[in-house]
Amino acid sequence: MTERTAQIASSHGLHARPASLFTQAVAKSGVKVNIAKGDGKAVNAASILGVISLGIESGDTVTISSDDANADAILDDLAAMLGRDLDAE
């Protein structure tokens, strides 16, 4: 399993538009990715309802992971995305 951690930069956390942008990026990657907040339970990162239900706020640390062998580059991109202020984009 490949993992990355990221700190949420979006000023309102991973709700609304940032959550939508992030989950769509995951869905587009075609790779099964999970996301967890802190030590909490992991949910499907392509699910906007799942991601929203984690209640991720600005500054929270999250872990994204995948069992896919080719997930490295994708996880790098996604982690970088979480590190940007998506509200401002």
Next chain:
Amino acid sequence: MPSSSATTLLHGAGIGRGLAIGPVVRMPAPLPEPEATPSTLTPAAELDRASAALQATAADIRARGERAGGTAHDVLEAQAFMAEDPTLADDVEARVQGGLTAERAVFEAFASFRDLLVSMGGYMAERATDLNDVSQRVVANLRGVPAPGIPDPDFAFVLVASDLAPADTALLDLDKVLALVTSEGGPTSHTAILARDKAIVAVVGAAGALELTDGQTVIVDASTGSITASPSDDEVTRAEQTLAERKARPVAPTGAGRLADGTTVPLLANLGSADAAADAVAKGAEGVGLFRTEFLFLDSTSAPSVEAQQEQYTKLLAAFPGKKVVVRALDAGADKPLSFLNDSDEENPALGLRGLRALRANEQILRDQLTALANAAAVTEADLWVMAPMVSTVEETRYFTALGRELGLNTLGVMVEVPSAALLADRILADADFASIGTNDLTQYTLAADRLLGSVAAFQDPWHPAVLRLVGEVGRAGQTLGKPVGVCGEAAADPLLAVVLTGLGVTSLSMSPAALADVRAELALYTLEQAQEFAALALAANSAFEARAAVLEATTAPSERSV
């Protein structure tokens, strides 16, 4: 069923003065909740049904979004993602494995996410209605019935519904809607507010409206609050003539609001953000009678800084040089709770720690806001007035005016929304520089009817003589003490009621900018003396309906005393 040949007449509360003729299209009724009876199919078969319905619904929603374009496209695209959501699909699967039907599993899965979003509050809670809509569509697909929701025929129509929710109207193609008719809801319902905002002909709270049938021709006359179903040829011809005459008439008068005898009644705008200022000026607003500051706070988990607020207030005030701008201090609570102000669960939030009470309990927030306002006033040319929301006592009035003056503000007033404040208006206005009557809340508190509760919407009518008597108390106190009394509720946007209000001693009216033209035109028809006669008629009535009817009758048969 009414036959299509018999003419019937319905009555409700008209919004504005418009007239429309067209065919009825009814809003489909919501689907009943799917029964929780165990499935007679295998879980695998139910799962196939559910998956197919979710996919088909997502595709349908996406196609509608592409047709709609604009903001609706984004809303619908987000809804399509909800229907395709993998977490939701997992949840549905688990429920189907437990023996539920696909319908029930979908219904429950959406409901559990909806409850989650509602519990998160704010923006997420607003998305909960989207989930409901998607859920209904998937269930409709499973049952093979038409999806409920906004009809979208390819002709112009009169939309008939019990009431409309914001989620419905967001997707409504307003270009095709000739008029809105609802059987429920009052003049402050979402439908009424939307109609006023977009200048759509509307009659709300028309009992019997749901018996109108699809395709039936109706004449909707908002000026009389009447709906003529299956009109005679004569009636249609007459209505068409009236429409043609109105079209030919030069657009509503512009300039300052005044009565026929020259009495000035400044017409001001209700605004919710500084961005809307230019539009208000274009529509002839003589200033701002109610600037709601909640938008600065709603999406925040903490109050914005003095600097951030000052920037917004400066932008607003700069749009109205030399003009009056009345800003209301943060009004949180009841229908719009803020996490950092209203933290405790209250059984009756409308009667709880809201308005000035909440600000007082968090005085630093109030101090910051008043400081930001004073700073913005210092660098702009507008005449800034600041008022406190939901004041109920003389002591609260004194608290607010003293604090405002301490922080450098000149003109400080109070909202009169609570009957106690109206009844003691003479003492409150002895201290405050002005009063502004919020008729929506004043009606809610006077008639003890929750503004947000559909089942008591019929009570929410500012024409009620009890409400008007309270308005009269404030008007009289204002005149005795030489203090201005404004109205900034929906009542001010009802042209005829606006005349009655001036007759009760109200000196300025504030409304959504779209309503300004109609109110200006109506005021110009009557003298102050006539307005006072109308006010006396309304006060003498037994009900809101009788009050409106008595004044309407008087307008069509001018009294002998008037010139």
